[in-house]
Amino acid sequence: MIKTVVYGFIAISILFSCAQKESPVPETEAAWISLFNGENLDGWFIRGDARWEVRDSVLTGIDGMGHIYAEPQLADLEVKGLFRVSDKGNSGLYFRCQPPEDDPNGFPRGYEAQIDNHSDAFTGWLWKPGTPTAKANALITQDDEWFALRVRAVGDFIQIWVNDSLMTEHHDAEYQRGHFAIQGHNEGMMIEARELYYRDLSQPSSAE
Structure with a gap:
């Protein structure tokens, strides 16, 4: 009886060990990294006439055309944050973009997740410079109210979420790498922004 129990225990142990070895290692994505420290504009640079400052830990842009760019340049990426735009305001979260060389106030050369509650191509649409490119499902944001915006771009596949609802999916390969803006x-x-984070999805996963 004792031998039977011992042999049974050994058999179970061997099977458990084999199962552990054969189980695949789950893929992991890069950790989120803060894009804005809530204190100053370190890590950002400005182009154009708009004024940018930090007010009560919020990145704030006012009065005029222009863009503020974050220093990191990425290819495959995810970026997220909370945004609030004033009445009849127009803004956008750019990714894989570069400042235009010919006009400091001009549109960045890259992709934009639109922030605009009055345009036909409203918040959540995907734009390329000055051009609506992919339609969002619905307008669910309002002026002077905070909302969450998240963008994921891997290869030519781009996705945009507004308040955790997937709004836009689109394939486009024109812009490969660049800044956030x-x-x-x-x-x-x-335009106000806070709790800005990004992660680099170009990094290899832990899976073999």
């Missing part, structure tokens, strides 16, 4: 669009408007 936030847009100031016109006099009298204000």
Whole structure:
């Protein structure tokens, strides 16, 4: 009886060990990294006439056309944050973008997740410079209210979420790598951003 129990225990141990060895290692993605420290504009640079400052730990852009760019340049990426735009304001979260060489106020050369609650191509649409490119499912944001915006771009596949609802999916390979940026669009408007994070999805996973 004792031998039977011992042999049974050994058999179970061997099977458990084999199962552990054969189980695949789960893939892991890169950790989120803070894009804005909530204190100053370290890690950012400005192009154009819009004024950018930090107010009560919020990145704030006012009065005029222009963009503020984050220093990291990425290819495959995910970026997220909380945003609030003033009445009749127009802004956007750019990714894989470069500042235009010919016009400091011009549109960055890259992709934009639109922030605009009054345009036909509203918040959540995908734009390329000055051009609506992929339609969002619905307008679910309002002026002067905070909302969550998240973008994921891997290869030519781009996805945009607004308040955790998937709004846009699109394939486009024109822009491969670049900065993040936030847009100031016109006099009298204000765009605010906080809790900005990104991660580099170009890094290899832990899976063999």
